[in-house]
Amino acid sequence: MNPLAPIGRAFIAFMHGVGHFAVFAVQALSHCVRPPFYPRQILRQVIDIGYYSLPVVGMTTLFTGMVLAIQAYSGITDVGAEVAIPTIVVVAVTRELAPVLAGLMVAGRIGASMAAEIGTMRVTEQIDALNTLSTNPMKYLVVPRLIAGALMLPCLVLVGDVIGTFGGYLIGVYRLGFNASAYLSNTWDALETIGVISGLVKAAAFGFTIAVMGCYHGYTSRGGAQGVGAATTNAVVSASILILILNYVITELFFSR
Amino acid sequence: MTDPQATAAGRPAKIELRDVHKAFGSKHVLNGVDLTIAEGESVVVIGGSGTGKSVMMKCILGLLKPDAGSVHVDGRDTTHLSGSERDRLMRHFGMLFQGAALFDSLPVWQNVAFGLTQAKRLARAEAKDIALSKLAAVGLGPEVGELSPAELSGGMRKRVGLARAIATEPDIIFFDEPTTGLDPIMGDVINDLIVKCVRELGATALSITHDMASARKIADRIAMIYGGRIIWAGPVSEIDRSGNDYVDQFINGRAEGPIQMQIREG
Incomplete structure (x- = not known):
């Protein structure tokens, strides 16, 4: 037997999957702009993805902001810490940490539940x-999730930006003894539009990615409980990896010179 | 277009399959199915597990695309319809799924009203009235309407599935193994309901089953599928003297005979 055959077979299977996914994504996108629409379903997903993810995203960004302030302080000499720490916290949170961590947390929460719900609907x-x-199940099940995902992740990240920055403020003011008003004005000075905007663009891309991976793996799941389980795992893993890759690509687009 | 094969009663063909083939990979499930169902007729297709009954039904519904051959509904070739044309065609169809396939995210009445609110765009209040009357028609009270599908027993799920299938008053109704998984008494109750509902609507019905008691009760005509082909079709009264060894073996449930059970797939 040709020793290269298994490699070739795996590659063909992979490309087959990529092609299948591309067709699914294009179909789903084309249904996004053609009626009928299901506002009730969109609202349900908006609440599910947006509102019910608030605690998770809030907790994640709060503690990340706090840890960031402590780490930054331990790494910086006292000179200039009052300016450096608010700057580090607000830039890191708005540019990277809020979008990526919110994206990964929502991928675990929402990507999994989408794949499981749609997968169960498929096998039953x-x-x-x-x-x-x-x-049309594309319009009724998939489109509302894509729209809600792409719309609600930026909202969550905006909330995460505020809470993450507040986490840094808590540590800065109550643990490190910085002046509260100086901390706030330093934060304000360091806040840049491009940082927030790039974070929101990332969030929209991540939200769409999470929803499309959840729907795709659920929609194409086969073979009962085991198939649904595999679909759930694949949805979360593939969404998480794509989030990290997309994060790099979008960062390059915004910040490379 | 009227059909030359129109059945004994002289009624035009409602559904017609011509030489339908379907394979999954190297496994040929349908090998040229020919079947004509006249308007207002109730046809039951019998056959063992894995003989292609479900695949045949899904080909008619457009859930699967035949590899070759054609499906005609009301004389029109519907084999390659898709998108909104397919959605429009599906308004003529009602289907009771084997596991009832109720939407778990919606309460029972919204399940029954689904075709009314989504496809026919009826107002919710009006759709709810119709849904409750359809639930009553299958022997379920209005209090059941507020339950979630997860709270229902198997027999009740089948009844709700039946109510959903008839809610839009379709002219064609499909039944996929309507009595599978039910006790014999509940099975008979469902059979009676099916006969009653189909008669009241004057609908054309196609059922697939391997339950002979059910087939004898529901059918005007029985067709047997074996090896991906219809090997016998005739009025229900003639099933016991079909003269076909395969049919005889199947309806008497004998392990010995021309049909050899495939123990292994493929």
Whole structure:
């Protein structure tokens, strides 16, 4: 047997998967702009993705902001710490930490539940039932999730920006004894539009990625409980990896000179 | 277009399959299925597990695309319909799935009203009234309407699935193994309901089952599928003297005969 055959087979299978996914994504996008729309479903997903992810995103960014302030302080000599720490915290949180950590946390929470829910609907014939009830499952199930994902992640990241910065403030003022008003004005001076905007663009891309991976893996799942389990894992892993790759690409686009 | 194969009663064909083939990889599931279902007729397709019954039904519904051959509904070739044209065609169809396939995220009444609110764009209040009357038609009270599908027993799920299938008053109804997983008494209750609902709507019905008691009760005509082909079709009264060894073996449930059970797949 040709020793290269298994490698070739794996590569073909991978490309087959990529092609299949591309077709799915293009179809889903084309359905995003064509009626009918299901506002009730969009609202449900907005609440699920946006509102119910607030505690997770809030906790993550709060503690990250706090840790960042402590680490920065331990690494910096006393000179200039009152300016450096608010700057480090607000720049790091708005540019990188809030979008990436919110994206990864939401990928675990929402990507998994989308894949599991749609996957279960697939294996229990509920998706076929939608078809027989003259309802396109792409429009009814997938489109609302994509729209809600791309819209709600930026909102979550905006909240995360504020809470993360506040975490740094808590440590700076109550642990390190900085002057509160000076901390705030230093934060304000360090805050840049491009940092916040790039963070929100990342968030929208991450939200879309999470939703499309969750829907794709759920939609194409096969073979009962085990298939749904595999779909859930694949959705979270692939969304997380894509988030990290996209983060690099978008950072290059915004900040490379 | 009227069909030359129109059945004994002289009624035009409602659904017609012509030489339908479907394979998954190297496994040929359908090998040229020909079947004509006349308007208002109830046809039951019998056959063992894995003989292609479900695949045939999914080909008619457009959930699977046949590799070759054609499917006609009301004389129109629907084999390659997709998108909104397919959605429009599906308004003529109702389907009771094997596991009922109720939407777990919606309460029972919204399940029944789904086709009314989504496809027919009825107001919620009006759709709810119709849904409750359909639930009553299958013997379920209005209090069931507020339950979640997860709270229902198997028999109740089938009834709700039936109510959902008839809610939009379709002219074609499909039943996928309607009695599978039910006790014999509940199975008979569902059979009676199916007969009653189909008759009241004057609908054309296609069922697939391997439960002969159910087939005898629901069918005007029975067709047997084996090896991906329809090997016998005739009125239900003739099933016991079909003269076909395969049919005889199947309806009498004998292990010995021309049909050899495939123990292993493929």
